[in-house]
Amino acid sequence: MSEPVSALGGASTSGIVEVADAGPVGMITIRGDLSDVAVRNALAGCLISALPATRQVMESGTDRLLWMSPDELLLLCPQDEVAARTGALSDALKDQHHMVIDVSDARAVFKLTGVEGALRETFAKLAPADLRAASLPVGEVRRTRLVQVPAAFWFASDSEAHLICFRSVADYVFGLLTHAATPGSEVAFFD
Amino acid sequence: MLILTCPYCGIACDETELSPGGEAHLKRYGPGSSDDEFETYLFHRENPKGIHFERWRHAHGCGKWFHAARDTITLEVFGTYPAQVTEPPQDVKDAISAKHPGWSWRDFS
Numbered sequence: 001m002s003e004p005v006s007a008l009g010g011a012s013t014s015g016i017v018e019v020a021d022a023g024p025v026g027m028i029t030i031r032g033d034l035s036d037v038a039v040r041n042a043l044a045g046c047l048i049s050a051l052p053a054t055r056q057v058m059e060s061g062t063d064r065l066l067w068m069s070p071d072e073l074l075l076l077c078p079q080d081e082v083a084a085r086t087g088a089l090s091d092a093l094k095d096q097h098h099m100v101i102d103v104s105d106a107r108a109v110f111k112l113t114g115v116e117g118a119l120r121e122t123f124a125k126l127a128p129a130d131l132r133a134a135s136l137p138v139g140e141v142r143r144t145r146l147v148q149v150p151a152a153f154w155f156a157s158d159s160e161a162h163l164i165c166f167r168s169v170a171d172y173v174f175g176l177l178t179h180a181a182t183p184g185s186e187v188a189f190f191d
Numbered sequence: 192m193l194i195l196t197c198p199y200c201g202i203a204c205d206e207t208e209l210s211p212g213g214e215a216h217l218k219r220y221g222p223g224s225s226d227d228e229f230e231t232y233l234f235h236r237e238n239p240k241g242i243h244f245e246r247w248r249h250a251h252g253c254g255k256w257f258h259a260a261r262d263t264i265t266l267e268v269f270g271t272y273p274a275q276v277t278e279p280p281q282d283v284k285d286a287i288s289a290k291h292p293g294w295s296w297r298d299f300s
């Protein structure tokens with residue numbers, strides 16, 4: 001089987017924060033009515049982590065489970081587990097109205113590291129989102145747009161953030177993040 | 192700047208994160224309806240200076256359609272509510288009545 005290759009081949013850049021291509025990441029979209037007890041029970045049987053509440057990110061081992069909408073979750077896992085996990089989820093949900101699909105090759109993931117204020121500022125320069133810690137605490141995902149393209153980002157800790165966008169715009173997003181993190185461009189609004 | 196709170200994900204989004212969906216609570220007239228009904232359904236829209244009900248989609252967010260009641264002059268938002276209803280919930284009507292006693296919009300008041 002061919003090796004998974006991320007959109008930017010491990011590119012990284014350093015400015016007021018470090019921006020790096022997170023490499024190949026397994027991503028599985030799970031759709032179904034998350035308010036339905038039967039769907040929740042089926043998912044609980046084959047997901048390591050508890051189901052996230054609205055806008056939450058659950059982390060468990062190498063799994064991260066993101067709340068995307070009232071009927072959509074995104075599971076991030078090691079790419080070599082995707083086939084098995086997709087199969088297990090499809091089996092568990094086979095009696096429910098659902099969709100489980102491997103979107104690993106359709107998306108790009110970035111990892112941003114640095115001090116919290118600079119991380120929040122980098123996103124705030126590009127998205128119409130409220131980046132104050134009270135509005136976007138650690139462990140909560142924000143789907144929004146990054147200038148012209150859809151994106152989702154979250155803080156894993158106060159010094160590390162992750163961002164997902166469509167693979168086709170990975171280079172554009174990398175350019176945006178690089179520019180927003182240009183040394184000397186600090187606004188220091190969140191410090 | 193218009194800011195609407197999405198009733199599905201709870202995010203207070205500015206309008207650039209949303210797609211407008213036109214007038215809310217339209218009743219669809221299709222096959223079997225009269226020409227007048229079909230014409231009204233297709234073309235006749237409210238265009239008020241004041242209270243208005245609209246559909247919006249949280250396009251750059253959770254992707255869901257929702258309803259909003261707002262004032263087109265002041266951009267005051269009286270409330271947002273889910274799409275799966277055929278008329279505004281009572282609390283939204285009450286919020287409008289508090290500001291504009293005796294208001295009406297199509298069949299609602």
Ligand SMILES: [Zn+2]
Pocket residue numbers: 197198199200201202249252253254255
């Ligand atoms: Zn939403």
